[in-house]
Amino acid sequence: GAVVSQHPSRVICKSGTSVKIECRSLDFQATTMFWYRQFPKQSLMLMATSNEGSKATYEQGVEKDKFLINHASLTLSTLTVTSAHPEDSSFYICSASVMGAEKLFFGSGTQLSVL
Amino acid sequence: GENVEQHPSTLSVQEGDSAVIKCTYSDSASNYFPWYKQELGKGPQLIIDIRSNVGEKKDQRIAVTLNKTAKHFSLHITETQPEDSAVYFCAAPIGGSSNTGKLIFGQGTTLQVKP
Numbered sequence: 001g002a003v004v005s006q007h008p009s010r011v012i013c014k015s016g017t018s019v020k021i022e023c024r025s026l027d028f029q030a031t032t033m034f035w036y037r038q039f040p041k042q043s044l045m046l047m048a049t050s051n052e053g054s055k056a057t058y059e060q061g062v063e064k065d066k067f068l069i070n071h072a073s074l075t076l077s078t079l080t081v082t083s084a085h086p087e088d089s090s091f092y093i094c095s096a097s098v099m100g101a102e103k104l105f106f107g108s109g110t111q112l113s114v115l
Numbered sequence: 116g117e118n119v120e121q122h123p124s125t126l127s128v129q130e131g132d133s134a135v136i137k138c139t140y141s142d143s144a145s146n147y148f149p150w151y152k153q154e155l156g157k158g159p160q161l162i163i164d165i166r167s168n169v170g171e172k173k174d175q176r177i178a179v180t181l182n183k184t185a186k187h188f189s190l191h192i193t194e195t196q197p198e199d200s201a202v203y204f205c206a207a208p209i210g211g212s213s214n215t216g217k218l219i220f221g222q223g224t225t226l227q228v229k230p
Binding site for chain 1: 147149151156157158159160161164204208209215216217218219220221222223
């Protein structure tokens with residue numbers, strides 16, 4: 001099956017620092033990947049769509065300068081949380097679909113804690 | 116745009132009993148409905164999905180039914196086991212069509228299966 005790998009699984013950082021999260025499709029190519037955010041006991045909220053070779057598309061209310069997305073290859077997308085603050089603490093999850101297919105597969109998530 | 120409502124928010128059943136989780140959606144153009152299982156600290160795992168041209172789909176102990184007229188779909192788990200305990204999310208495509216890969220999620224149902 002389609003496997004999406006996400007690293008790191010957990011990161012603790014000081015306020016003001018930047019954190020990079022990697023999302024890789026291991027056994028398929030993904031022209032599009034998605035980044036979601038999930039607060040405790042809440043649902044998943046789509047943050048942005050990552051397109052290989054072009055700029056990401058951000059959902060309403062998501063700051064593009066704060067959440068930098070790079071999709072440099074068909075198997076790798078990165079999310080960088082810049083100048084992180086405690087309110088950015090959340091569970092970040094990436095997802096990807098096999099090209100042309102509708103099934104969406106998720107990474108294992110990254111728990112970000114900003115002190 | 117699409118809106119997805121999920122009920123109940125929590126569900127407790129005895130091992131061996133059945134569990135049913137229901138979702139309603141608003142966009143009649145939506146054509147793809149997946150269900151995800153999320154265990155604590157992990158990313159969502161696709162457990163079953165259904166397309167709008169099918170009324171029911173079954174995979175061992177889990178099944179999904181779709182009523183396009185009423186715009187609701189349900190997850191059925193039979194012979195529940197303690198390992199079924201998790202949070203379950205329904206989802207529907209943002210914008211109706213599954214071509215974009217973007218999903219909107221229900222609020223989630225915490226299922227507890229008591230031994």
